[in-house]
Amino acid sequence: MITDININLSQWPFRRLPLDETSKFVARLQQNGITQAWAGSFDGVLHRDVAEVNARLAAECRLHGEGVLIPSGTVNPMLPDWRDDVRRCHEQHGMRSIRINPNYHGYKLDDPVCDQLFQHVVTHKLIVQLVLKMEDVRTHFPLMMVPTVDMTSLPDLIQRHPDVRLILMNNYSTLRSETLSKIAQKENVYFDISHAEQVGALEKMTNSVPYTKLLFGSHAPFFYLEAALLKFKESELGETMTHAIQFGNAERLLNEQ
Amino acid sequence: MIWDLHGHFSGVDGATVDERIAKLMEYADRMGVERQVFFMGWPWSQDPTPEEFRKQNDQVLQAISHWHDRAFGFAYLNGKYPAESLAELERCVADGPMVGVKLWVSFKCSDQKIDPIIERCGELKAAIYQHTWLKVQGNRPGESTPADLAILARRHPDVSIICGHTGGDWTRGIRAVRAEPNVSIGIGGSEPTAGFVEMAVRELGAERVIYGSDIGGRSYASQLAKVYGADISEADKELILGLNLKRMLTPILNAKGVKR
Numbered sequence: 451m452i453t454d455i456n457i458n459l460s461q462w463p464f465r466r467l468p469l470d471e472t473s474k475f476v477a478r479l480q481q482n483g484i485t486q487a488w489a490g491s492f493d494g495v496l497h498r499d500v501a502e503v504n505a506r507l508a509a510e511c512r513l514h515g516e517g518v519l520i521p522s523g524t525v526n527p528m529l530p531d532w533r534d535d536v537r538r539c540h541e542q543h544g545m546r547s548i549r550i551n552p553n554y555h556g557y558k559l560d561d562p563v564c565d566q567l568f569q570h571v572v573t574h575k576l577i578v579q580l581v582l583k584m585e586d587v588r589t590h591f592p593l594m595m596v597p598t599v600d601m602t603s604l605p606d607l608i609q610r611h612p613d614v615r616l617i618l619m620n621n622y623s624t625l626r627s628e629t630l631s632k633i634a635q636k637e638n639v640y641f642d643i644s645h646a647e648q649v650g651a652l653e654k655m656t657n658s659v660p661y662t663k664l665l666f667g668s669h670a671p672f673f674y675l676e677a678a679l680l681k682f683k684e685s686e687l688g689e690t691m692t693h694a695i696q697f698g699n700a701e702r703l704l705n706e707q
Numbered sequence: 708m709i710w711d712l713h714g715h716f717s718g719v720d721g722a723t724v725d726e727r728i729a730k731l732m733e734y735a736d737r738m739g740v741e742r743q744v745f746f747m748g749w750p751w752s753q754d755p756t757p758e759e760f761r762k763q764n765d766q767v768l769q770a771i772s773h774w775h776d777r778a779f780g781f782a783y784l785n786g787k788y789p790a791e792s793l794a795e796l797e798r799c800v801a802d803g804p805m806v807g808v809k810l811w812v813s814f815k816c817s818d819q820k821i822d823p824i825i826e827r828c829g830e831l832k833a834a835i836y837q838h839t840w841l842k843v844q845g846n847r848p849g850e851s852t853p854a855d856l857a858i859l860a861r862r863h864p865d866v867s868i869i870c871g872h873t874g875g876d877w878t879r880g881i882r883a884v885r886a887e888p889n890v891s892i893g894i895g896g897s898e899p900t901a902g903f904v905e906m907a908v909r910e911l912g913a914e915r916v917i918y919g920s921d922i923g924g925r926s927y928a929s930q931l932a933k934v935y936g937a938d939i940s941e942a943d944k945e946l947i948l949g950l951n952l953k954r955m956l957t958p959i960l961n962a963k964g965v966k967r
């Protein structure tokens with residue numbers, strides 16, 4: 451039983467991925483013991499009509515999700531009337547979480563709009579999945595180089611919004627240790643493991659972040675799904691930590707709503 | 708059978724290389740990695756003087772001395788110092804236990820000054836691992852691209868050369884070396900982006916694709932996933948995970964009397 455909180459449906463704009471067809475992808479998830487996957491949409495990164503992106507995502511999860519996929523809609527607070535996207539994610543689509551991409555959408559974590567967004571999601575009891583980057587910046591398309599989200603003001607943002615349940619996605623190597631040490635102990639902040647690197651990556655990650663704050667995330671199908679799965683073979687975490695990271699923490703987070 | 712082309716003594720604690728290699732081998736055991744290639748010591752030096760690369764090679768020699776059945780060494784050289792690099796090649800490979808060389812980011816491999824090193828490696832049947840990247844922000848001044856490596860490979864059609872990291876941006880890296888049959892690609896040391904190994908097998912054939920991790924900065928997990936997760940045949944996975952590197956190293960291992 452594994453909950454993968456970091457997958458995407460639809461197509462990556464710059465190349466086709468081997469598993470970017472939902473039914474094929476879901477079959478692969480199931481073969482590998484993924485029983486629940488929180489799905490965003492690649493379309494949310496660049497499209498402006500995110501209401502359509504989210505409606506399509508919700509329908510795709512319902513029609514082809516085999517009970518595995520739950521949708522996580524995109525909110526872009528730089529778009530007019532973004533609050534209605536938040537409302538629709540919650541009320542129309544019954545979503546439990548949203549994805550935000552501040553670097554692709556063009557705002558900083560200390561911009562007032564980010565505070566407004568965080569204030570607003572609380573009223574809809576939505577988890578925020580903050581995606582720090584999508585792709586290694588060194589391999590970006592030359593006319594579309596998008597820097598990784600600047601994390602300098604993250605501790606202050608978290609401080610101002612203790613009620614927002616926040617998951618930092620694709621975080622490894624983006625979070626400098628001094629930032630990490632300021633936020634690792636915060637009740638409401640979680641970290642996905644998709645980008646954890648170094649030999650024994652999870653042994654190291656559980657040394658700097660309490661294991662109760664770590665969530666299984668694969669960043670598939672952009673990454674090979676096996677990368678996240680094999681981390682549990684390379685690190686000897688024991689049953690308690692393994693179960694918590696693969697399933698228990700995500701379940702607790704959902705039930706807190 | 709897994710043979711890993713690319714490892715360093717990083718990512719683990721330990722004051723000595725002996726301590727570090729012992730810890731790294733625990734992870735290798737967990738992941739089923741039978742043989743691990745190591746190159747370079749520490750501290751990192753992107754443009755090592757002869758004194759520095761000798762010191763780093765001494766670290767590797769020390770580390771593999773207790774693990775000669777599991778670990779192989781490649782000598783770290785610098786194309787800026789051809790005479791000293793050639794002498795180091797004799798010390799570490801011709802007269803020592805190492806079986807290949809590592810060239811990093813100090814000197815573009817398209818430059819002909821590097822040719823004597825490549826020719827000598829060819830004579831010794833020593834593996835050549837040349838780092839390459841294609842950074843959209845621009846490479847370091849001495850950092851080679853896969854296109855630079857293709858230029859080198861055309862000058863030495865009878866010498867096998869490995870295109871390290873496949874340029875990072877493998878969609879371009881694979882194409883850059885496709886026409887040079889003596890070039891294999893190393894797939895380690897980049898994010899586990901899906902489609903990499905599928906494209907490599909489609910464009911180059913599985914025989915030219917070599918697994919390596921770049922531990923300890925990378926994990927075995929993320930790098931093995933590129934092969935395990937790829938939509939290719941089991942026979943191709945076996946070639947990539949070990950058989951290709953074994954085939955490449957067999958002549959020099961035989962010459963050194965190393966059991967395989």
Ligand SMILES: [Zn+2]
Nearest residue numbers: 713715896921
């Ligand atoms: Zn390396």
